[in-house]
Amino acid sequence: MNTKGKVTGIIANLVVAEVDGPVSQNEICFVTQGETRLMAEVIKITGKRAFVQVFESTRGLKTGDPVEFEGHLLEVTLGPGILSSIYDGLQNNLKTMDGVFLKRGDYTAPLDESKEWNFTPLALVGDRVKAGSWLGEVVENSLPHKIMVPFKFKGDFTIKSIVPAGAYTINNVIAVVSDGNADHEITMVQKWPVKLPVTCYRNKPRPFRIMETGVRIFDTFNPMAEGGTGFIPGPFGSGKTVLQHALAKQADADIIIMAACGERANEVVEIFVEFPELNDPRTGRKLMERTIIVCNTSNMPVAAREASVYTAMTLGEYYRAMGLKVLLLADSTSRWAQALREMSNRLEELPGADAFPMDLSAIISNFYSRAGYVELDNGNSGSVTFIGTVSPAGGNLKEPVTESTKKVARCFYALAQSRADSKRYPAVDPVDSYSKYLEYPEIQDYLNQTVEENWPLRVAESKNIILKGREAAEQINILGDDGVPVEYHDRFWKSELIDFAILQQDAFDKIDASTPIERQKYMLGLALDICRRQPQFDNYEKCAAYYKNLINVLKQLNYSEFRSEKFREYETVIAQQQAQN
Ligand SMILES: Nc1ncnc2c1ncn2[C@@H]1O[C@H](COP(=O)(O)OP(=O)(O)O)[C@@H](O)[C@H]1O
Ligand SMILES: [Mg+2]
Numbered sequence: 001m002n003t004k005g006k007v008t009g010i011i012a013n014l015v016v017a018e019v020d021g022p023v024s025q026n027e028i029c030f031v032t033q034g035e036t037r038l039m040a041e042v043i044k045i046t047g048k049r050a051f052v053q054v055f056e057s058t059r060g061l062k063t064g065d066p067v068e069f070e071g072h073l074l075e076v077t078l079g080p081g082i083l084s085s086i087y088d089g090l091q092n093n094l095k096t097m098d099g100v101f102l103k104r105g106d107y108t109a110p111l112d113e114s115k116e117w118n119f120t121p122l123a124l125v126g127d128r129v130k131a132g133s134w135l136g137e138v139v140e141n142s143l144p145h146k147i148m149v150p151f152k153f154k155g156d157f158t159i160k161s162i163v164p165a166g167a168y169t170i171n172n173v174i175a176v177v178s179d180g181n182a183d184h185e186i187t188m189v190q191k192w193p194v195k196l197p198v199t200c201y202r203n204k205p206r207p208f209r210i211m212e213t214g215v216r217i218f219d220t221f222n223p224m225a226e227g228g229t230g231f232i233p234g235p236f237g238s239g240k241t242v243l244q245h246a247l248a249k250q251a252d253a254d255i256i257i258m259a260a261c262g263e264r265a266n267e268v269v270e271i272f273v274e275f276p277e278l279n280d281p282r283t284g285r286k287l288m289e290r291t292i293i294v295c296n297t298s299n300m301p302v303a304a305r306e307a308s309v310y311t312a313m314t315l316g317e318y319y320r321a322m323g324l325k326v327l328l329l330a331d332s333t334s335r336w337a338q339a340l341r342e343m344s345n346r347l348e349e350l351p352g353a354d355a356f357p358m359d360l361s362a363i364i365s366n367f368y369s370r371a372g373y374v375e376l377d378n379g380n381s382g383s384v385t386f387i388g389t390v391s392p393a394g395g396n397l398k399e400p401v402t403e404s405t406k407k408v409a410r411c412f413y414a415l416a417q418s419r420a421d422s423k424r425y426p427a428v429d430p431v432d433s434y435s436k437y438l439e440y441p442e443i444q445d446y447l448n449q450t451v452e453e454n455w456p457l458r459v460a461e462s463k464n465i466i467l468k469g470r471e472a473a474e475q476i477n478i479l480g481d482d483g484v485p486v487e488y489h490d491r492f493w494k495s496e497l498i499d500f501a502i503l504q505q506d507a508f509d510k511i512d513a514s515t516p517i518e519r520q521k522y523m524l525g526l527a528l529d530i531c532r533r534q535p536q537f538d539n540y541e542k543c544a545a546y547y548k549n550l551i552n553v554l555k556q557l558n559y560s561e562f563r564s565e566k567f568r569e570y571e572t573v574i575a576q577q578q579a580q581n
Contacts, residue, residue: 005050005067007031013054013301014346015040017067023050026195029069033061036105039090040067041074041303044347053303053343055090056104072193076311078318079170079189080140080147081111083255086272086293088300089308094272111189116167119147119174119188127159132200132321134378135162135175135186141289143254146322147174150190151198155179194310198317201374201382208373208442209450211327211385214250214514215243217413217428217503220459220524222435224411225443226252226325227373227383230435231333231405234415234427235395241267243413243426244329244389246507249278249287250514253327253385255319256287259312260295261305261335268295281514305339313370313384320374320382328371333388337364337401353400361404368408387411410436424504430466451521458524462498465531469495481540489540493547494531501527501554512558519562526574527554535581549577 003023009016015031023029023045029052030037038058044051052067076091086094091110117138123129129149136147149157157177168174170189177184192198207225224230234240248256258275260268271293278287294312296305309330316326330336337356344357352358371386388409392399395417406412412434419427437443438456447455472491475484502523506512515523530550537543553573560566 002071003069005029005069007061007063007065007067008049009063010058010061011346013056013058013303014043014343015052015054015058015061015067017050017052018048019050019067019069020048021069023069024073026073026193027069028072028074029067031058031061032066032068038105039107041307042069043303043343051347054301055304055307056301072191073196074194074307074310075191076194076314077110077189077191078315079111079187080117080138080145081115081170082292082315082318083141083143083290084288084292085110086295087311089261089294089296089304089306089311091294091311094295111170113169113171116169117188118166119163119168120165121162121174122146123159123162123175125159125161129157129159129177130155130200130377132198132377134322135159138188142283142285143290143324144322147186147188148190148200148321149177149186151192151200151321152190153177153184157184192314192318194307194314197370198314198321200321200377202377203375204372205375206373206440206442207383207437208440209446210437210443211325212252212517213247214516215246215426216505216515216520216523217426217430217433218247219515219517220502220520221430221463222411222413222428222433223437223443223447224251224385224387224435225373225437225440226385227371228385228411228437229368229371229409230387230411230413231390231409232387232413232415232428233390233392233397233402233405234420235417236391238395238415238417238420239425239427240389240391240415241331242507243415243428244331244387245274246426246513247327247387248291248329250281251327251385252325254290254324255316255326256291257312257316257326257328258291258293258295259309259328259330260293261308261330261332261339271295302339302342305335306343309333309336309367313367313386316384316386317370320384321376323376323380323382325382326384328384328386330386330388332391333364333405334391334401356400360400361407364401364404365408368405424499425507426503426505428503430463430499430503431470451517455521458528461528462502462524462531465491465498466495469493469498486537486540486543489543490534490537493543497530497547497551497554498527500551501558505558509559511561515558516562522562523554523558526557530574530578533578533581537581546577546581550574553577 003021005017005019027042040052040054093108121136131153133149134146160176162175173185175186207227210223211226280287296308316328371384373383414429414432415427416429472488557570
């Protein structure tokens with residue numbers, strides 16, 4: 001018998017209920033108003049009172065309305081058919097609806113229950129299995145989708161029966177396993193509470209190889225690791241969304257999950273329209289085939305917004321357990337933190353900095369720690385790489401969400417207003433940003449072996465050129481063009497050359513948008529070769545003219561097909577210009 005209750009108080013989406021039995025923290029319940037059942041989550045319990053956060057508008061709800069507790073936490077449904085879906089934070093399938101928004105009290109089935117999948121068994125009767133073990137496989141949008149022993153199964157089991165290859169729906173029993181005492185039926189679908197990490201793996205070593213993204217300021221300058229974490233703080237209009245979309249399109253991942261949380265409604269509608277149109281450079285088909293979108297806008301209720309990032313992370317962990325590389329992108333995590341703040345304020349909790357919950361840092365850190373590279377029990381590996389954007393009010397990087405995130409995320413891609421204003425895209429600040437993975441010996445080894453010997457040293461050299469250029473620019477600003485030795489101008493222009501040739505990248509150009517690592521290696525080599533020379537100039541104007549010419553050609557190079565005839569012509573021009581000095 002599930003616990004029941006009655007509404008005794010309503011404060012916006014927060015409902016207080018008197019309950020007649022046990023209730024657990026984060027348990028799901030339904031508040032019933034006439035014909036409409038509104039889903040809610042328990043967020044605080046004191047004695048016989050449960051405080052529940054309704055995922056929808058509580059308009060018209062009254063005291064005395066019944067509440068039914070479900071006896072489980074907020075769960076996500078896992079099984080074939082998730083790819084290509086557009087869900088809200090509660091895994092309602094938005095594509096099956098007419099508009100973006102569901103009617104109040106409507107919850108849709110997250111997966112198609114009538115579709116038949118061609119199942120191929122991967123395990124045999126008698127095999128010992130446990131949570132996460134692969135029992136079989138179906139093909140989901142041309143990707144292998146493993147059917148696993150449900151994550152909730154505790155202990156070891158023996159397979160008593162498994163169906164032969166054939167077509168089955170997600171609710172058909174495909175295997176029966178025994179724990180020695182009782183038999184358990186397994187279908188292709190399982191549920192998992194979104195706020196708990198899935199831990200069906202043997203080992204979670206720290207990341208040791210990079211995830212190529214085709215974005216030079218990432219790969220060359222501050223690489224993201226496969227299974228790593230990073231964040232992109234930046235003021236409104238600085239290019240966070242464009243950058244995340246570039247990563248979604250180009251990163252070396254099997255599955256892309258976009259958690260669009262709480263940005264303006266029209267932006268989410270844009271994702272709806274834009275994403276399904278995108279072509280997949282990896283397969284030549286649609287990117288949406290290996291994408292899942294979880295979205296909430298700021299006009300959706302606060303608890304649904306809070307849930308969305310967890311739903312997205314759980315989906316990521318599910319595909320990771322199949323041995324796939326998942327890239328999870330969240331835009332923006334600030335909206336998620338604001339949802340946390342609204343909820344905490346309604347509960348009249350003692351507020352922390354800027355009225356965020358006291359445990360904001362712990363919440364963010366727990367969330368980021370769910371990402372990672374894992375070695376599965378069967379010897380395969382999988383990963384969830386997480387990159388979130390943060391939109392700090394007024395671009396203030398000292399605010400709590402940015403500071404808490406900085407403590408846990410290993411990569412920091414700070415978007416600078418000044419760079420966005422001067423159209424230096426992506427506006428990632430090359431001096432403030434960092435990738436801690438560059439300091440890992442295993443990543444350095446990886447780069448030395450896969451890119452080229454001494455690559456990390458070359459990256460450090462180019463960063464130093466940027467730094468020296470910035471110092472020189474400051475001196476030139478203070479003392480005037482003629483007030484400094486020509487050598488200062490030389491330093492400044494060398495940093496501009498790295499900036500224009502390597503850091504700046506046009507996300508909307510067919511060729512420039514994505515640079516394979518081989519080509520990044522070539523470009524950095526070329527730029528460094530120019531920067532290592534020390535041509536002598538009579539005056540700063542000649543110095544500026546020399547580098548401006550080179551920068552122009554290097555930009556043309558970035559816009560040309562690698563090693564094409566055009567490309568070779570530009571190479572020749574560069575060689576000639578260098579020879580003249
Ligand atoms: N890499 C880029 N290449 C070209 N234009 C860019 C790039 N990044 C951003 N922009 C420009 O900046 C605008 C704002 O970017 P957007 O990602 O929407 O900002 P944010 O999400 O930070 O508010 C874009 O519409 C685009 O015109
Ligand atoms: Mg944006």
